[in-house]
Amino acid sequence: xxxxxxxxxxxxxxxxxxxxxxxxxxxxxxxxxxxxxxxxxxxxxxxxxxxxxxxxxxxxxxxxxxxxxxxxxxxxxxxxxxxxxxxxxxxxxxxxxxxxxxxxxxxxxxxxxxxxxxxxxxxxxxxxxxxxxxxxxxx
Amino acid sequence: xxxxxxxxxxxxxxxxxxxxxxxxxxxxxxxxxxxxxxxxxxxxxxxxxxxxxxxxxxxxxxxxxxxxxxxxxxxxxxxxxxxxxxxxxxxxxxxxxxxxxxxxxxxxxxxxxxxxxxxxxxxxxxxxxxxxxxxxxxxxxxxxxxxxxxx
Numbered sequence: 001x002x003x004x005x006x007x008x009x010x011x012x013x014x015x016x017x018x019x020x021x022x023x024x025x026x027x028x029x030x031x032x033x034x035x036x037x038x039x040x041x042x043x044x045x046x047x048x049x050x051x052x053x054x055x056x057x058x059x060x061x062x063x064x065x066x067x068x069x070x071x072x073x074x075x076x077x078x079x080x081x082x083x084x085x086x087x088x089x090x091x092x093x094x095x096x097x098x099x100x101x102x103x104x105x106x107x108x109x110x111x112x113x114x115x116x117x118x119x120x121x122x123x124x125x126x127x128x129x130x131x132x133x134x135x136x137x138x139x
Numbered sequence: 140x141x142x143x144x145x146x147x148x149x150x151x152x153x154x155x156x157x158x159x160x161x162x163x164x165x166x167x168x169x170x171x172x173x174x175x176x177x178x179x180x181x182x183x184x185x186x187x188x189x190x191x192x193x194x195x196x197x198x199x200x201x202x203x204x205x206x207x208x209x210x211x212x213x214x215x216x217x218x219x220x221x222x223x224x225x226x227x228x229x230x231x232x233x234x235x236x237x238x239x240x241x242x243x244x245x246x247x248x249x250x251x252x253x254x255x256x257x258x259x260x261x262x263x264x265x266x267x268x269x270x271x272x273x274x275x276x277x278x279x280x281x282x283x284x285x286x287x288x289x290x
Binding site for chain 1: 163166167169170171172173175177178187188189193194195196197200201204221222224225226227228229230231232234235278
């Protein structure tokens with residue numbers, strides 16, 4: 001578990017390529033209860049002007065948080081987490097699906113052993129989450 | 140049709156309790172690909188100081204969604220849900236959501252505005268136990284694309 005005294009602003013804490021496939025969307029729909037058809041029905045997605053089925057923004061937000069949790073060591077240490085959904089993650093109907101590249105860095109040391117972590121998530125070169133920030137309490 | 144701005148400041152009645160189940164937490168953690176043992180193993184969670192297995196941070200949306208849906212599907216407010224996209228989402232936690240919690244949410248409409256032809260609804264769900272302990276606050280922005288009046 002990282003210690004507050006040892007961390008420095010500007011340090012990258014994690015970076016990873018995360019795959020999102022159609023099966024992940026079906027599974028997330030079931031687990032979350034969000035059955036919006038634009039996440040699983042290509043015909044409807046195109047009818048409403050999307051290029052294809054898109055991932056739940058909340059799934060991208062959740063997967064980005066996994067890096068944070070892994071780094072913090074205890075999910076209960078995440079005190080705040082917020083994102084703006086900048087662009088949808090388009091998930092093609094193939095075995096690879098979409099890839100979201102997530103990086104997280106310590107943006108600032110706050111009071112009371114807290115740090116602000118800034119997250120960046122890109123897919124196809126474009127930012128899909130912006131202003132993605134978390135506050136994590138360390139020892 | 141534009142949204143009725145007289146709804147700004149409105150508070151909805153508390154929702155029926157959502158009971159947080161261990162298997163639902165596990166299912167959610169599997170779905171998002173988070174392998175942390177605190178979601179699956181009560182002993183591991185207790186080792187970190189939690190009374191039982193806890194939920195991943197974004198599990199809060201599962202509890203918040205029925206709270207927010209009171210506004211999203213309120214015919215008097217008039218949000219066209221077929222055109223809604225999620226613009227922003229933020230959670231602030233007083234403590235982790237824990238298996239066995241029975242959570243009640245109160246929805247507040249913080250703002251309604253139009254921008255670039257879209258209706259933008261800002262909602263806040265204050266979620267806590269039946270006994271009144273605050274667990275988390277969910278603030279979200281829902282955007283209904285192209286539903287606002289042209290000016």
